[in-house]
Amino acid sequence: MYFDHAATTRLDVRVLNEMMPYLTDEYGNASSIYELGKSAKYAINIARMRVASSINCNSNEIIFTSGGTESDNLAIKGIAMANRFRGNHIITSKIEHPAVLNSCKFLEQLGFRVTYLNVDKLGRISLNELERAINRQTILITIMFANNEIGTIQNIKEIGKIAKKYKVIFHTDTVQAIGNYKINVRDMMIDSLSMSAHKFYGPKGVGVLYIRNGINFIRQNDGGHQEQNHRSGTENTAGIVGLGKAIELATSDLERYNEQLKVLSDFYIREVAGKIPNIKINGDLNNKLSGNNNVCFAGIDGEKLVLALDKKGIYASSGSACSAGLINPSHVLLATGLTPNLAKGSLRITFGKENNIDEVKYLIDNLVEIVSKLRK
Numbered sequence: 380m381y382f383d384h385a386a387t388t389r390l391d392v393r394v395l396n397e398m399m400p401y402l403t404d405e406y407g408n409a410s411s412i413y414e415l416g417k418s419a420k421y422a423i424n425i426a427r428m429r430v431a432s433s434i435n436c437n438s439n440e441i442i443f444t445s446g447g448t449e450s451d452n453l454a455i456k457g458i459a460m461a462n463r464f465r466g467n468h469i470i471t472s473k474i475e476h477p478a479v480l481n482s483c484k485f486l487e488q489l490g491f492r493v494t495y496l497n498v499d500k501l502g503r504i505s506l507n508e509l510e511r512a513i514n515r516q517t518i519l520i521t522i523m524f525a526n527n528e529i530g531t532i533q534n535i536k537e538i539g540k541i542a543k544k545y546k547v548i549f550h551t552d553t554v555q556a557i558g559n560y561k562i563n564v565r566d567m568m569i570d571s572l573s574m575s576a577h578k579f580y581g582p583k584g585v586g587v588l589y590i591r592n593g594i595n596f597i598r599q600n601d602g603g604h605q606e607q608n609h610r611s612g613t614e615n616t617a618g619i620v621g622l623g624k625a626i627e628l629a630t631s632d633l634e635r636y637n638e639q640l641k642v643l644s645d646f647y648i649r650e651v652a653g654k655i656p657n658i659k660i661n662g663d664l665n666n667k668l669s670g671n672n673n674v675c676f677a678g679i680d681g682e683k684l685v686l687a688l689d690k691k692g693i694y695a696s697s698g699s700a701c702s703a704g705l706i707n708p709s710h711v712l713l714a715t716g717l718t719p720n721l722a723k724g725s726l727r728i729t730f731g732k733e734n735n736i737d738e739v740k741y742l743i744d745n746l747v748e749i750v751s752k753l754r755k
C-alpha cells in the first residue's frame with residue numbers, strides 16, 4: 380500500500396500510452412529538419428501548449444528541464460546572476476525544499492545576502508515580516524506554494540502582490556501544488572515557477588520552469604540552443620510528452636481528486652487522533668494539500684516507524700524523501716517550533732488516486748499496534 384505520493388507517484392497508464400511512440404518508432408531528434416525530427420518537435424510543442432494553458436501563460440514562457448530540482452536551481456541562480464547589478468538580496472523561507480535552500484546557500488558563497496523567513500506553528504510565513512524584509516537591494520523572493528512535508532499552502536497571491544509593489548521578482552516552487560491546486564500565474568502575479576512531472580502521475584526526470592517574458596535570467600546550460608536558448612541539451616521527447624499528458628489529466632480532474640483525498644485524510648486524522656494518545660498533528664488543517672497528513676508520535680523514532688510499516692506492506696515516510704537517511708530532525712518541523720525529539724517522531728502519509736478507505740483502515744490498525752509496541 381503506497382502512501383507516499385509527496386515523494387513520487389505512479390505513472391498513469393494513459394500517460395505511458397502517449398509516451399510509448401516516442402520511446403520506440405518516433406525517436407527523432409527534435410532539432411532535426413526532416414520528418415522524424417519535425418514529428419518530435421511537434422509533440423513537444425503540443426506538450427508546451429498543454430502546460431501553458433494549465434497555468435495561464437504563453438507557450439514561449441515554458442522551459443522543459445530535468446525536474447523540480449533543476450527548475451529551482453535554474454530560476455534562483457539564473458535570476459540572481461542576471462539581476463546582480465540591481466541588488467544582491469534574496470528572500471526565502473526556512474521551510475523550503477533543499478533545491479531552493481541549497482541554491483540560496485550557494486549564492487551566499489558568491490556574495491549574495493539571503494533572508495530566511497520564519498514560519499508560524501502551522502507553517503505559514505508572515506506577510507508583514509516579508510514586507511519588512513524587502514530593501515533596496517532585494518531582487519528575488521522565492522517562497523514555495525505548498526510544503527512537501529506538512530502540506531501547508533502559502534498565501535501566494537498576496538506574496539505576488541507584495542513582490543509586484545516593490546518590483547521584486549517572485550519565484551515559487553509549485554512542485555507539490557501542481558495537480559492539487561489551480562494555479563494561474565497571471566492572477567497570482569507569479570513571475571517564475573517550478574514543476575516536476577513525477578509528482579502528478581507523470582514520468583521521472585522531467586519538469587518545467589515557467590519564466591515570465593521580460594524577466595532577466597542567465598541560463599545554466601550552454602550548448603546547442605534548445606528551449607529558446609534557455610536550456611541546451613537534446614529534448615527528452617518522451618518525458619516531455621508524458622508531462623504534457625499528465626498535466627492535462629491532473630488539471631481536468633482537480634475537484635474530484637481533492638474531494639477523494641480529503642475524505643481519506645479526514646478519516647485518517649480523526650482515527651489517529653481518536654486511537655493514539657500523545658500525538659501532534661502538523662501543518663495547517665484548514666489550508667493544506669488535501670492528501671498530505673503529517674503527525675508526530677511522541678517518544679518514537681519516525682524511521683523505526685517507517686520500517687515497521689514497511690514490514691506490513693505499507694509505504695510511508697518520515698519527513699521528506701529528499702532528507703530521508705539523515706538523522707537530523709526535519710528543518711520544516713523545527714521551523715514550526717517543534718522540539719527535535721518530537722520532530723523525530725514524524726510520519727508523513729500522503730494519499731493519492733489509487734488509495735481507498737479500506738487501505739486507510741488497514742494503515743490505522745497497524746499504526747495503533749506498532750506505535751504502542753515501539754513506545755513499550
Ligand SMILES: *Cc1c(COP(=O)(O)O)cnc(C)c1O
Pocket residue numbers: 385386445446447448449451476478523525526527552554555575576578584586
Ligand atoms: C519533489 C520536490 C522537488 C524536487 O523535484 P525533482 O523533480 O524530484 O527534482 C522540489 N520541490 C518540492 C517542493 C518537491 O516536493
